[in-house]
Amino acid sequence: MDTFFNPQGVAVVGASSSPGKIGYEVLSNILASGVAAYPVNPRAERILGRTCYPSVSAIPEPVDLAAVAVPADALLEVVEDCGRAGVRAMVVISGGFREVGREGLQQEMVERAREQGIRIIGPNCIGVYNAATGFNTFFQREMEMPPPGNVAILTQSGTIGIGLLEQFAAGAGVSKFVSYGNRADVDELDLLRYLDGDPDTEVMVLYMESIGQGRKFFENLPGKPVVILKAGRTELGGRAALSHTGAMAANDAVFRGAARQYGALLADSCDELYDMARFLALQPLPEGGRVAMITNGAGPCVMAADAIQDSRFLTLSSVNEEGLREALPPQAICGNPVDLTGSATARHYLAGLQVLEDDPAVDIIMPFFVFQDAPLIDTLLQLYEGWADLHLTKPVVAVAMGGRYVDQQEKALLALDVPLVREPGRAVSALNKIVGYAEWQT
Numbered sequence: 001m002d003t004f005f006n007p008q009g010v011a012v013v014g015a016s017s018s019p020g021k022i023g024y025e026v027l028s029n030i031l032a033s034g035v036a037a038y039p040v041n042p043r044a045e046r047i048l049g050r051t052c053y054p055s056v057s058a059i060p061e062p063v064d065l066a067a068v069a070v071p072a073d074a075l076l077e078v079v080e081d082c083g084r085a086g087v088r089a090m091v092v093i094s095g096g097f098r099e100v101g102r103e104g105l106q107q108e109m110v111e112r113a114r115e116q117g118i119r120i121i122g123p124n125c126i127g128v129y130n131a132a133t134g135f136n137t138f139f140q141r142e143m144e145m146p147p148p149g150n151v152a153i154l155t156q157s158g159t160i161g162i163g164l165l166e167q168f169a170a171g172a173g174v175s176k177f178v179s180y181g182n183r184a185d186v187d188e189l190d191l192l193r194y195l196d197g198d199p200d201t202e203v204m205v206l207y208m209e210s211i212g213q214g215r216k217f218f219e220n221l222p223g224k225p226v227v228i229l230k231a232g233r234t235e236l237g238g239r240a241a242l243s244h245t246g247a248m249a250a251n252d253a254v255f256r257g258a259a260r261q262y263g264a265l266l267a268d269s270c271d272e273l274y275d276m277a278r279f280l281a282l283q284p285l286p287e288g289g290r291v292a293m294i295t296n297g298a299g300p301c302v303m304a305a306d307a308i309q310d311s312r313f314l315t316l317s318s319v320n321e322e323g324l325r326e327a328l329p330p331q332a333i334c335g336n337p338v339d340l341t342g343s344a345t346a347r348h349y350l351a352g353l354q355v356l357e358d359d360p361a362v363d364i365i366m367p368f369f370v371f372q373d374a375p376l377i378d379t380l381l382q383l384y385e386g387w388a389d390l391h392l393t394k395p396v397v398a399v400a401m402g403g404r405y406v407d408q409q410e411k412a413l414l415a416l417d418v419p420l421v422r423e424p425g426r427a428v429s430a431l432n433k434i435v436g437y438a439e440w441q442t
Helices: 022-032 072-085 103-115 158-168 188-196 214-219 235-245 252-262 270-282 299-310 321-327 346-358 380-390 404-414 424-441
Strands: 009-013 036-040 065-068 089-092 119-121 127-130 151-155 176-179 203-208 226-230 265-267 290-295 364-369 398-400
Touching (some): 009 072, 022 036, 065 072, 072 089, 072 103, 103 119, 151 188, 151 270, 158 176, 158 203, 158 270, 188 203, 188 214, 252 265, 290 346, 299 364, 346 380, 364 424, 380 404, 398 404
Parallel strands (some): 009 036, 009 065, 065 089, 089 119, 151 203, 203 226, 226 265, 364 398
Antiparallel strands (some): 127 176
């Protein structure tokens, strides 16, 4: 399985000399990663400055992976050729298989590949990305690629995957990415097993429209956290999934019940999938659901308190009011939320955070920020420098509402491994599910 992410030589079957064509962009992206790539097209002599070969078996150098973008009807011949060349892994980007009713062609492709000792990701996918090396088989351009991180993304939808990659590019980072499309051969079980042993991966997120081996999937979930966004929950969504990857969606009630039983975290949206993945990747698991809020603007805390009231696993904690009064200026309201008021500075936030860190009645700290308030905005550098010296051990999730200026502060907080969420209810919803997961583990 490691060949998909760390190939020594890659044949790009269906390489094109025309920018904008899939075969051109795939070759260009692979070459940009520094991996040895060999264009395969019998109608061309050179593409992107590289010698072009009429077949994979004609390449004189060792090739262990083939990225394939040719019409579906040509795939059986390509599989045979890859077998002769000693290729052991194929990413089949091409569509035109089960998703359009050609189940027989897809199955024959897999059977021939197995006879040759070849594993296939796809078809009907965009393939793989290894953030540590930059290697990818994408045909997209101008993507903002995420830096190395500890979250692996597995997705049936390349479109959803592109969106998630660009979200993680904000700074949280990823380890590996796989768009597996029709899941003809390599499936979630294969990938989860591989990633469970991957030292670069600590959290796995999946976008799924269907599941092939439901019981086996859940019974073999890895020990690392697995966050799943399951689409195709309704009759209408199930029909859309069938036309997308050619697979029937699972019964939603059964799927959710199995997830609860075996400890998978279920997201209800792409935003929640992203939020939960970041929280798990950057922060420790909470020891309980008692939340303390600290803020310089109380409105969002009111919204968060409503969401906490409606949650299953979260409560507003009691706080050490005496300790807060000793540490904070007289105008601060030392309850929960701890309201530093609009005159808050970095020093006030740092003092309050330390009291909450030391308070045994607090499990989770939620700082809320109005970064634009004048007293705070002039001390943000001190806030981030001081934060690094606090050595907080409890999970911290920040909340701030706004636009471009908040974007800048989000990056500064991510450098401290602190996730920031733009809407209070989103933060509470994700934390509630993570606390439930932590309780399931105990």
